Amino acid sequence: MSIKVDTLTKIYGHQKAVDGISFSADTGVLGFLGPNGAGKSTTMKMLTCFIPPTSGAASVCGFDIGQQPLEVKRNIGYLPESNPLYTEMYVKEALGFTAGIHQLHNPQKRIAEVIELTGLGPEQHKKIAQLSKGYRQRVGLAQAILHDPKVLILDEPTSGLDPNQLIGIRQLITDLGKTKTVVLSTHIMQEVEAVCNRVIIINKGEIVANDSLSNIRLANNNKSLEGIFIELTNQIVAK
Numbered sequence: 404m405s406i407k408v409d410t411l412t413k414i415y416g417h418q419k420a421v422d423g424i425s426f427s428a429d430t431g432v433l434g435f436l437g438p439n440g441a442g443k444s445t446t447m448k449m450l451t452c453f454i455p456p457t458s459g460a461a462s463v464c465g466f467d468i469g470q471q472p473l474e475v476k477r478n479i480g481y482l483p484e485s486n487p488l489y490t491e492m493y494v495k496e497a498l499g500f501t502a503g504i505h506q507l508h509n510p511q512k513r514i515a516e517v518i519e520l521t522g523l524g525p526e527q528h529k530k531i532a533q534l535s536k537g538y539r540q541r542v543g544l545a546q547a548i549l550h551d552p553k554v555l556i557l558d559e560p561t562s563g564l565d566p567n568q569l570i571g572i573r574q575l576i577t578d579l580g581k582t583k584t585v586v587l588s589t590h591i592m593q594e595v596e597a598v599c600n601r602v603i604i605i606n607k608g609e610i611v612a613n614d615s616l617s618n619i620r621l622a623n624n625n626k627s628l629e630g631i632f633i634e635l636t637n638q639i640v641a642k
């Protein structure tokens with residue numbers, strides 16, 4: 404398994420943001436769903452060693468997030484929800500900067516590859532500040548995959564994109580999921596149906612569903628995913 408999570412918990416002050424969750428993931432796209440404030444980003448930040456857990460354990464490609472953060476970061480690519488970018492840099496300059504952090508042996512070749520993969524070609528000579536939101540997301544994705552990690556953590560990578568951009572990015576995520584373990588946080592149920600092999604639904608820091616999309620539907624009278632999501636996270640009877 405590329406990701407193993409064992410009773411992972413994060414408490415901020417008096418609030419339990421993540422409450423003893425356990426799951427594992429391997430090659431494919433795992434949809435990580437939940438209402439606002441459910442604990443998705445907090446889980447992703449713990450898996451990527453940005454914040455320490457309060458208790459519990461997790462490993463990425465066999466490396467412990469507490470004991471081996473450098474090895475974890477080597478094996479993981481992370482696109483945070485806010486997609487922080489240096490907007491004064493040119494696209495290639497930003498990718499070169501990330502390549503330097505990862506000490507890539509042949510950065511120019513790999514940068515050309517990820518520009519091709521992420522469809523950044525037509526915009527590659529611009530400054531990031533001049534890019535549309537969709538192309539900025541592509542730069543964030545390009546940075547996340549530059550060191551060819553086995554695991555990708557993508558926190559709402561398609562939020563705010565127009566339908567044309569959505570299709571391109573979803574195709575890229577689907578393709579990446581053929582060889583990598585991708586954890587995808589999204590609020591778009593259509594997207595989950597389009598790209599995810601498996602789904603975890605988290606509510607108030609606890610996992611309320613963890614299965615293939617078809618099994619989750621079977622267990623919930625074949626309702627729409629939206630209906631299942633509402634039922635499992637609100638206890639409101641879905642249509």
Ligand SMILES: Nc1ncnc2c1ncn2[C@@H]1O[C@H](COP(=O)(O)OP(=O)(O)OP(=O)(O)O)[C@@H](O)[C@H]1O
Binds near residue numbers: 418439440441442446
């Ligand atoms: N640094 C922090 N300090 C205190 N509380 C925090 C902090 N970060 C997150 N929280 C709280 O922890 C809970 C989980 O937040 P988190 O960002 O993980 O949710 P989420 O599922 O990613 O939500 P969204 O879908 O809105 O992005 C929320 O109630 C949030 O307010």
